[in-house]
Amino acid sequence: MTAVGSRHGLIGPVAQADPAGTGGPDAPVVPRLLAGLRAPGGAPDLEHHHRVHGRLPQPDRRSHSAWSSRLLAEVEGAGLNGRGGAGFPTSRKVAALRKSWRKPAVVINAMDSEPAAGKDWLLTTGTPHLVLDGAATLARLVDAASVTVCVSEARPDAARALRIAVGQRAQAAVDPVAVEIRQPPDRYVAGEESSLVHWLDAGVARPLFRRNGPSDLALANRPVLVHNAETASHLALIARHGARWFRDAPTELGLDVPPSWGAAGTMLASVGGAVETPGIFEVPVGLRLDRLLAYVGAPSLTPGVLLGGYGGTWLPPEALCTPMAPEPLRRLADTFGISAALGAGVVLVLPPGSCPLAETARITRWMAAENAGQCGPCVFGLPALAEDLESLAFGNLRGEGFAHLRHHLEVVSGRGACRHPDGVVRMVRTSLTAFARHVQDHVAKGSCPGVAMPGVAPLPSRPLPGRPAGDRTRARPVGQVPVALSGSSRFR
Amino acid sequence: MRRRLRIDPIACDGFGYCAELVPELVRLDEWGFPVVRDLPIPEGVEGMATEAVAQCPRRAIYLQVEEAGDRRDVPSRPR
Amino acid sequence: MLGVTTPLLWYTTRASGIVALVLLSGSVVLGLITSARAGTHRWPRFAVSDLHRKVSLLAVVFVCIHVLTAVVDTFVPIGLLAALVPLTSHYKTLWVALGTVAFDLLLAVAITSMLRTRIRAGTWRAVHWASYLSWPIAVAHGVEMGTDMRFVWVDGLVAVCCIAVMMTFGWRVVARPLRVGAGVAASSEHAVRMAREGRVTAAIVPIDRRPPTSAEVR
Numbered sequence: 001m002t003a004v005g006s007r008h009g010l011i012g013p014v015a016q017a018d019p020a021g022t023g024g025p026d027a028p029v030v031p032r033l034l035a036g037l038r039a040p041g042g043a044p045d046l047e048h049h050h051r052v053h054g055r056l057p058q059p060d061r062r063s064h065s066a067w068s069s070r071l072l073a074e075v076e077g078a079g080l081n082g083r084g085g086a087g088f089p090t091s092r093k094v095a096a097l098r099k100s101w102r103k104p105a106v107v108i109n110a111m112d113s114e115p116a117a118g119k120d121w122l123l124t125t126g127t128p129h130l131v132l133d134g135a136a137t138l139a140r141l142v143d144a145a146s147v148t149v150c151v152s153e154a155r156p157d158a159a160r161a162l163r164i165a166v167g168q169r170a171q172a173a174v175d176p177v178a179v180e181i182r183q184p185p186d187r188y189v190a191g192e193e194s195s196l197v198h199w200l201d202a203g204v205a206r207p208l209f210r211r212n213g214p215s216d217l218a219l220a221n222r223p224v225l226v227h228n229a230e231t232a233s234h235l236a237l238i239a240r241h242g243a244r245w246f247r248d249a250p251t252e253l254g255l256d257v258p259p260s261w262g263a264a265g266t267m268l269a270s271v272g273g274a275v276e277t278p279g280i281f282e283v284p285v286g287l288r289l290d291r292l293l294a295y296v297g298a299p300s301l302t303p304g305v306l307l308g309g310y311g312g313t314w315l316p317p318e319a320l321c322t323p324m325a326p327e328p329l330r331r332l333a334d335t336f337g338i339s340a341a342l343g344a345g346v347v348l349v350l351p352p353g354s355c356p357l358a359e360t361a362r363i364t365r366w367m368a369a370e371n372a373g374q375c376g377p378c379v380f381g382l383p384a385l386a387e388d389l390e391s392l393a394f395g396n397l398r399g400e401g402f403a404h405l406r407h408h409l410e411v412v413s414g415r416g417a418c419r420h421p422d423g424v425v426r427m428v429r430t431s432l433t434a435f436a437r438h439v440q441d442h443v444a445k446g447s448c449p450g451v452a453m454p455g456v457a458p459l460p461s462r463p464l465p466g467r468p469a470g471d472r473t474r475a476r477p478v479g480q481v482p483v484a485l486s487g488s489s490r491f492r
Numbered sequence: 493m494r495r496r497l498r499i500d501p502i503a504c505d506g507f508g509y510c511a512e513l514v515p516e517l518v519r520l521d522e523w524g525f526p527v528v529r530d531l532p533i534p535e536g537v538e539g540m541a542t543e544a545v546a547q548c549p550r551r552a553i554y555l556q557v558e559e560a561g562d563r564r565d566v567p568s569r570p571r
Numbered sequence: 572m573l574g575v576t577t578p579l580l581w582y583t584t585r586a587s588g589i590v591a592l593v594l595l596s597g598s599v600v601l602g603l604i605t606s607a608r609a610g611t612h613r614w615p616r617f618a619v620s621d622l623h624r625k626v627s628l629l630a631v632v633f634v635c636i637h638v639l640t641a642v643v644d645t646f647v648p649i650g651l652l653a654a655l656v657p658l659t660s661h662y663k664t665l666w667v668a669l670g671t672v673a674f675d676l677l678l679a680v681a682i683t684s685m686l687r688t689r690i691r692a693g694t695w696r697a698v699h700w701a702s703y704l705s706w707p708i709a710v711a712h713g714v715e716m717g718t719d720m721r722f723v724w725v726d727g728l729v730a731v732c733c734i735a736v737m738m739t740f741g742w743r744v745v746a747r748p749l750r751v752g753a754g755v756a757a758s759s760e761h762a763v764r765m766a767r768e769g770r771v772t773a774a775i776v777p778i779d780r781r782p783p784t785s786a787e788v789r
Contacts, residue, residue: 209502211554375501376525411521417502507608509617547617551688 028291030252030266033233034282037126044165046172049129054240056133056174059140068098068141075235077243079264083119084109084193084228085309085344087326090235094141096215097225103145105219106138106177107200110151110158110229111184113191114309115458116346119268120229122280124151124158127233128165134232136175137239142225147179149229150196154186187462188310188370192418193217193226195372206372207418230268230345250284257286263325267345271296273305273456274351285342286325293320293349301352303450304434306457308343310363311423314356315340316434338430348457355450357442359457360431361389366459367424378421381412385428392439395447402443494532495555497541501525503552510553513544518553526553580644585719587637589728592713594630595677596732599706601626603743624684631681638674663716670712676705706736 031037036052038045059067076091097104108131112120123131135147151158162181169175182200184190190205197217199205210216217224227235238246246265250257257263263286272278276297283292289305298305305315307329315322319336322328326342333339350356368382388405391397413425432439441448497510497517506524516537518526533541533555545553601623610616638654641647649667653660655675657668683690683698710733719725 207502209500211498211500211556376504376506376523377501377521380523380525381521411527415499415501415525415527417500507616509615509620512610512615512617544617547621549620550692 026295028253028283028287028295029281030249030284031282032237032249032266033123033127033130033230033268034280037122044128044161044168046129046165046168046174049127053130053133053237056136056236057239058174064140071137071141071239072098074243075238078238078246079243079262080231080234080238080246081262081264081326082228083230083234083267083345085114085311087341087343090227090231093225093227094138097142097223100142100223102222104142105222105224106135106142106144106147107196107219107224107226108135108138108147108149108229108232109191109193109196109226110149111191111196112152112155113186113188114270114344114346115188115460116272116306116348117270117309117344119270119280119345120151121155121158122268123229123233124149124155125161128158128161129169130233130236131229132162132165132169132175132179133236133239134227134229134234135179136177137235138225138227138232139175139177144177144225145222146220147175147177148182148200149179150182150184150200152186152190153183155183159183188367189372189418189420192420194418196226197224206374207420209417234265250286253284253287255284255286257284257323257325261286261323261325261327263323263327267324267342269324269345269347271347271349272458273347273349274299274302274354275349283324286323288321288323289315289347290320292324292347298349299352303350303352303354303438304356305350306346306348306359306363306427307340309346309423310367310457311419311427312343312346313338313340313426313430314360314434315430319434337433340430351453351456353450354453354456355393355438355448356431356435357389357393357438358451358453359455360428361386361393362455362459363457364389364424364428366457367420369462371420372418375416375421377412377415381408381415382421382424384408385412385424389428392442393447394451395442397443397446495538495541495557496530496532497528497544498554498556499526499528500552500554503550505550505552507549509547509549510544513540513547517541518544528553576644576646580640581646584637584640584644585717587633587640588713588717589719589725591630591633591637592709593728593732594626594633595706595709596736598623598627598630599703599736600739602702603739607743627684628681631677634674634677638670666712666715669708670716673705673709673712676701676708680705 036048038048057067072091072095075094076089080090081087082090082093110120110124110131112118131149135149138144139147149162151162159181166175166179166181170178184196184199185205187205189195189207190199192207194208194210194217195205197219198208201219208217215223217226234246249266250263263284265285266282267285268280269283269292270280271292275293278296281292281296289307293302293305302317304317305320307313307315315332315338316336319332319338319340322332322340324342329340329342350359364382365386368386371378371382373379385405385408388397388401388408391401392405409425409429412421414422416422438448497514499510504525506520506526508520508524508526510526510528511518511520514537517529517531517533521527541555545555601619605616605620605623608616610619614622641649642651642654648662649660653662653667654671657671657675658664660667660671679698680702683695687695710729714720714729717725720729
């Protein structure tokens with residue numbers, strides 16, 4: 001395995017498709033997106049990309065419409081779901097925009113606004129041509145007028161790689177529409193779908209309130225199709241190899257994944273925390289979580305795992321044997337009272353002896369500072385929630401404090417313009433459910449020795465409140481969280 | 493045709509006129525922002541609901557009609 | 572223009588001017604209370620805001636009567652141009668100009684308020700801030716031009732209006748710090764403090780702090 005550059009210490013070795021089998025015979029990885037991945041240092045190479053993946057099929061003018069319909073059917077048959085966090089069926093999103101009379105705009109979200117994820121960065125630096133193939137395919141499917149790829153402004157290497165790749169493609173004339181690379185500010189909410197469009201359209205990296213649903217989004221008066229970079233990359237491979245090939249990914253590991261699981265293809269899991277080899281791994285959807293954890297060297301006595309992202313769900317140790325697929329994760333609600341989801345593919349493992357409530361409190365405090373400053377319930381509610389959790393974790397929760405916590409959970413969720421507060425509430429709720437006994441200990445005894453351990457969730461401290469560079473928002477202060485960068489290192 | 497009250501949380505600045513005018517459907521949370529009950533507006537309250545929509549200084553509260561799953565805003569009267 | 576002059580027109584100009592000044596002062600006082608988000612049991616905040624709107628509308632009506640009668644009346648040589656464009660009157664140029672400026676500002680406020688739904692919030696707010704200017708200008712105009720300032724009761728009325736506006740303004744600035752971008756906090760302690768400050772009505776009307784049950788929250 002080659003070591004890939006580190007961001008918050010999260011990204012470590014990444015499995016490659018190496019016939020010599022350096023990934024090991026029991027590596028639960030199926031390198032498809034990451035096949036032929038070049039270390040980020042290496043410049044993009046269109047020839048190499050064509051050698052590894054083959055050429056992207058292009059329709060000729062006359063058969064364009066038939067080609068689009070066939071490809072869309074393949075995508076639907078493949079069961080590709082969005083990999084940005086929401087998991088919405090890709091074919092439906094694309095189909096909705098094919099009917100619009102104005103040529104849509106295509107936006108690729110490679111922002112990686114989850115600090116614990118790194119897959120968008122990996123794809124854009126390691127295999128930018130695949131992401132751009134996906135963008136080109138989407139553009140052809142919906143007859144787009146423009147294509148924009150957004151990478152965070154804190155990732156100049158990704159932007160550079162993409163620009164070089166775009167230059168190579170322009171020379172080879174493989175794209176239907178010229179691709180623009182843009183760099184929105186590096187904030188959590190800037191990666192949200194409507195924030196992205198808002199920033200591209202008006203320079204303001206804050207979510208929009210859509211009275212009539214997602215159809216309200218417009219970019220330069222055109223309807224806009226936003227897809228995650230990983231989703232676009234999968235699309236590029238489905239266009240080459242078809243739905244059956246996509247769905248057959250688990251069979252390469254000898255896994256049997258029933259269709260009722262709603263699982264298809266592979267996913268990029270960003271595994272970090274208390275594991276021996278943190279990194280980004282391409283695993284088949286439907287792989288058991290504990291098998292992945294064993295492979296990366298996660299401790300057997302971990303108190304719990306955060307799945308999805310900072311707006312995701314906590315899993316107690318008893319739930320770790322679940323397959324990483326939509327249906328089985330949802331059905332955890334029956335056994336554990338936690339309806340989980342893959343989200344952005346983040347898997348954060350807590351070290352043995354640490355306090356999961358302390359980690360939850362730290363993440364909540366960070367997320368509270370990352371609000372957009374637009375909606376009262378989020379601006380006021382998230383800091384209140386963070387305070388409640390801090391009292392619970394660090395020991396000065398008085399009698400009614402718990403009632404306050406429950407009340408805040410009710411009152412904060414669902415009342416913002418975007419899903420930011422909803423995600424935090426879900427993360428907190430699942431924490432209280434997954435670690436119920438630990439919560440009781442805290443309420444009874446005040447705290448636990450585990451709170452002294454440093455956190456493993458990467459919580460980058462951001463610039464002071466005010467305007468991030470390149471963001472023409474009004475100077476609405478968003479609280480600063482003085483939490484030091486916490487990355488993972490080797491744990492045992 | 494059932495109408496419901498909805499809040500635009502970005503426009504809302506916590507003035508609280510809506511909670512004063514339509515306490516049956518709107519109450520304020522501890523920070524002064526409205527919590528709206530997701531119910532069709534009852535008969536006797538329609539008038540006050542329309543008044544609340546007109547009186548909001550930020551035009552943050554509005555009426556929405558749900559017809560067969562298709563949401564549509566009721567345009568507020570110009571003032 | 573009509574060459575009319577009757578004592579009726581002249582008295583109407585003077586009387587409507589005084590009434591307009593009183594109403595304008597009332598409007599400023601109510602506007603300050605509205606922006607302070609203050610209210611009581613009997614006068615909830617929406618009512619204060621509504622009263623402010625209605626008093627302002629009435630003030631504009633009386634100002635219009637004042638301007639119209641002054642223009643039509645040939646007793647004083649103030650034409651339509653002088654009523655709309657400052658410093659174009661030959662009669663008491665400066666003081667008429669003050670009145671004209673105040674009138675223009677009021678018209679701008681009135682028009683933007685009527686078109687509030689169709690213009691940007693920032694535009695409306697900027698024009699409304701200009702209305703703060705129109706009051707002292709109108710007072711200066713009235714005090715200098717007012718033929719009735721020789722009457723003690725008129726003097727007294729104007730003095731009361733000035734004191735009312737200045738006291739309310741002082742209260743508004745001191746007791747309730749002006750909040751820009753209300754609802755944004757720099758830290759959770761600040762948020763809690765702002766939440767408490769923002770609830771002026773909490774001192775006058777206890778806000779129901781019973782947490783809503785999950786059945787009530789959407």
